[in-house]
Amino acid sequence: MGEVAVHVEKLSKQYHLRSGGRERYSTLRDSIMNVFKLQRNHDRREGVFWALKDISFDVKPGEVMGIIGRNGAGKSTLLKIISRISSPTRGVIDLHGRVGSLLEVGTGFHPELSGRENVYLNGAILGMQRSEIDRKFDEIISFAGTEKFIDTPVKHYSTGMYLRLAFSVAAHIETEILLVDEILAVGDADFQKKCLNKMSDVAQEGRTVLFVSHNMAAIRSLCTSGIVLDRGEMRFYGEIRDAVQFYGNLVTARDQQETLNVADVGFTNVRVAGENTDGITTGAPFKASCTLHLQVALPGFQLFCILQNEFGEVLVHGHNTGLEAHAAVPGIYQIDVSFPALWFRPGLYSLHFKLMASGLASGKARFVSNTIPVDVTGTVTGEALHGTLTPDLHWHMVGTSLEVHVQESKMARP
Structure with a gap:
């Protein structure tokens, strides 16, 4: 198998659904009542939904892999399982290195606490040591652009300020493996560019990155390899350019079939x-x-x-x-x-x-x-x-030297 940072083998995730399509959750009351009476199976018929099915791939140290697919393809589920937020139904995951994740931006922020206090709270939740947060604090708030409001409770922040600070904390985690889910949903266009540049810096530092995005340009610019997920199954695994092309063809073929109806x-x-x-x-x-x-x-x-x-x-x-x-x-x-x-x-x-x-x-x-x-x-x-545009400009420059003008000026004096 060779040296790998992330090894995923035959990974599957199954959910049990009610007939109405919603996942069934059992409360404490349900559990107690079931001790004393039989469940009425005809009222509790369940279906099975495979969010992921037999996913296998390897990511080498320093590799940036893009995970591509439509909404509901299983991209976020895959990252949550790799980050240990959710457990797989079956399969194997081997991780070699400390894992950081930018999955749920803003998780752990308390509205009554100031931006400064939330940086330390959120950083601790994400696995950062206090000394690490101290060292990176100025860089975090500068990246977020919230220096003037860092001691203000975040309940007074705009949505954009809140998300920028939350992303900035998560983006400055020092880990060998980084899982990133839809960072371009954060902030305005200018901040999204900063996000992309930050991810580019992370990739150039030699850290292993698994990157989920619907932005194919970002995927192409940041990633070297990619997988395409479709309805929980891996349809492609290879070079990122080929992965993007395969995804485009897949979307076109699927939409053609759906459009005819x-x-x-x-x-x-x-x-x-x-x-x-x-x-x-x-x-x-x-x-x-x-x-x-x-x-x-x-x-x-x-x-x-x-x-x-x-x-x-x-x-x-x-x-x-x-x-x-x-x-x-x-x-x-x-x-x-x-x-x-x-x-x-x-x-x-x-x-x-x-x-x-x-x-x-x-x-x-x-x-x-x-x-x-x-x-x-x-x-x-x-x-x-x-620039956004790169036209082939034709330049033309006409003039005379300064010496000529000086000589003409002297000759014109009485």
Whole structure:
């Protein structure tokens, strides 16, 4: 097996559900009553739900692994089991090193205590020694940007301040293994960038990281390997670029199948094509396309093609000008959108289509396609990466030397 930091073998997690779909919990009263009477099985029929099933993988020391999947795929359950918050139904987990987790941001914060007191309380809950917190205290509050309010009870903090401080405490834990779940749900866009930079620093320090996120650009930039979970099963395990591509294809295939069963409107076959079949090159035009399925007539509709960056910020919100009053009969339509060269910096972006309808009997007006990753490749200078756009600028400079101006000035004097 060789040297590994995290070894997971045949890991499974099973939940018992009531027929209504909710997990059954037994109270003390239930336990006492069951001693004196038989359970009525026909009233307590249970089902079984496998949140995880036969998951196996290894993570080497210093490796950053991305865990990818839709909501409900089992990503958070996997991290909770690895961090010992939850126990597996069966399987083996071997951990070699101290484990820290950024799973439930803010767990352990007390609203009546000040920010300073909560840093020490939350740090202790997360396994930090007091000396470690003392050493990192200034760095923690500086990262969170809460220096002016550190002695104020956190009940007076805004939601953003509260989450920033909680994340900052968790992010400064010194552990060999770090488990991270959806850090980009914390704070505004600027703080999310700080979160990404912090995770990048952690990775460069040689620590082992298991990283869960729906942000494919962050996954691509931080991780070297990845696994794809789907309905509790591991569908892919390998290089992160291949994992992201596999996930995009999986989502597209799943949505195509689900869309064919919708009542009114649906999208399938969302694609982007440029010089490469699976992405575009910065500075080059490209096309986006999809198939629109209409089960009912649309008296009027508007189509949009939306392109976002890794932080979810909308970069392009293209509108089908000229079709505002267009009507469509039931059928299958091919939609193609041509983009000029946008000069985005290399990275992973996302694209989806949206349709706004009017006059439907169902009353529904908004229909959205699945989101696909858009891989922008290309070579640009380091300085150009500071901007969102990296256009190939053509510079022209005209002037005369200062000496010429001085000589002309002297000659003009009487």
